[in-house]
Amino acid sequence: MGRAPCCDKANVKRGPWSPEEDATLKNYLHKNGTGGNWISLPQRAGLKRCGKSCRLRWLNYLRPDIKHGAFTEEEDNTIISLFYKMGSRWSVIAANLPGRTDNDVKNHWNTKLKKKLFGANNNNNNNINKFNVPKIEAPFIHNPNIYQPSSSSSTPNHSFNHDHNHNLNQNLYNQFYVPIPSFSTLLAQCSTPTSPMSLLPNYTTLSNMGHPYNPVPTPTYSSPDARYMLHTPVPESVGPPEEASSVSGSSSAVYGSSLEDDPFFAELGFGLMQEVMMNSPNCGYGDQEDIKPQGLGQSVAN
DNA sequence: AAAAATGCCAACCGCGGAGAG
DNA sequence: CCTCTCCGCGGTTGGCATTTT
Structure with a gap:
């Protein structure tokens, strides 16, 4: 064939x-x-x-217009924000970075940004590090009204305004985006220890909190679960805490039908989910080897 | 100082879509 | 429609450079 x-x-x-x-x-x-x-x-x-x-x-x-050399902080922010918005559509992301190619952006993401955001995870075989909370920085909540990429085509959206994008990044931290706690932090705040497998379905719920795709939270599960007494206040721009939700002081939302639909978590991969859970001090892990079957850490640590 | 591990980036691969015939 | 060719894309690999042990 x-x-x-x-x-x-x-x-x-x-x-x-x-x-x-x-x-x-x-x-x-x-x-x-x-x-x-x-x-x-x-x-x-x-x-x-x-x-x-x-x-x-x-x-x-x-090409004469190719920009060589290190990425600026501003370019990093643009890549990050667009990645959260649309996933690994490198050509579209690169189209918003004059002089950068999709290959550049992809390489930069894989070698630098991924680690910067999700943490260069510790020595996987080192028990001392086993319960360290990974150095996952807060992703950003994105106001989808600011920028709407073309969703139906893989063609770069040339109508996107670079000046606007520039301004958007200038104001990244104080206007359009609101930092949210990392899910590792959230997991670390589980009020009681729990087993990894029982965490999985709820992790979906947890991970959807304040997700960029879900600026307006909606209830997503009905059975109260005391394990998720989260103490981190939800940023105002995400919306008020969901009264209907059993999660106190937090909100949750639904994006698509599963994690597989979500570019953010697709990128993280199941390995990292496991890693985050394992590294969460309150999540009651026993033997690390028990749940380390498929490339734990590979998707992130390398 | 040497070997091993890791980082980094250019280049390759194969697939899917568009368009022509 | 169908087939074929070419383009563009995202994922992956190879190998050099750098850092760590």
């Missing part, structure tokens, strides 16, 4: 580009453009490369 390869892999050069190849490609594109066909371009340009490779090299590195 599968499709025919785009080029004869035996007869194309692969791996890092040499300065000569870069110059050849750059010069050719400067004079002729792509000609609307990347596949035939290497032949026309005299390069022994796959067309896709040429395209990638141009788009990710050689």
Whole structure:
């Protein structure tokens, strides 16, 4: 099955580009453009490369408007806010960062931001660290009225206003976004110890509290559960505490039908959920190995 | 100082969508 | 419609650089 390869892999050069190849490609594109066909371009340009490779090299590195170098705090904030809004749609996120490519953004997220946000989790095999609360910083609650990405297409939303985005990030911490406690913190505040497995269904509820997709909380479960006496006040912008909810001093909300719908938690992955629970001092974990089957920490620690 | 582990980023891969014929 | 080609995307990998042991 599968499709025919785009080029004869035996007869194309692969791996890092040499300065000569870069110059050849750059010069050719400067004079002729792509000609609307990347596949035939290497032949026309005299390069022994796959067309896709040429395209990638141009788009990710050689384009004159590419911004090289470290990401700024402001760019970080934009990436974070858009990631929470739409998940791993890197091309859309990159479209809001002039000079950055989707590959750049993706790499930056995977190598820096993910750890910055969710914590470079400790030494997994070290019992001393077993009950440390992970260094998960507060995500942000997002006012969806500020920015509505196009949801039906993977095409970058060029109508998005960069000035507006700039302002949005300028005011990230004080106007459009409100920090919420991390779910590890929330779990740490479970009033009584509990078993990990019994936590799982409730974790969904817990995780939805103040979620960016749920600015208006609604009740989500009916059975009162004293384990979730949460003491952290819910930010006003999320809405008032849900009277109907059994969770005192908190609110909960429903997003979609399950965690799988949620890009934020899809990114975290089940491994981290386990890790957060294991690291929660009040959640009554016994043997760490019991619940460490599938790449615990891999999705985050590396 | 050397080896091992980790970080980082460029490049590759294969899939899905769009559009032409 | 159907098929084919090409483009663009997100996920993954390879390998060099840097840090830690």
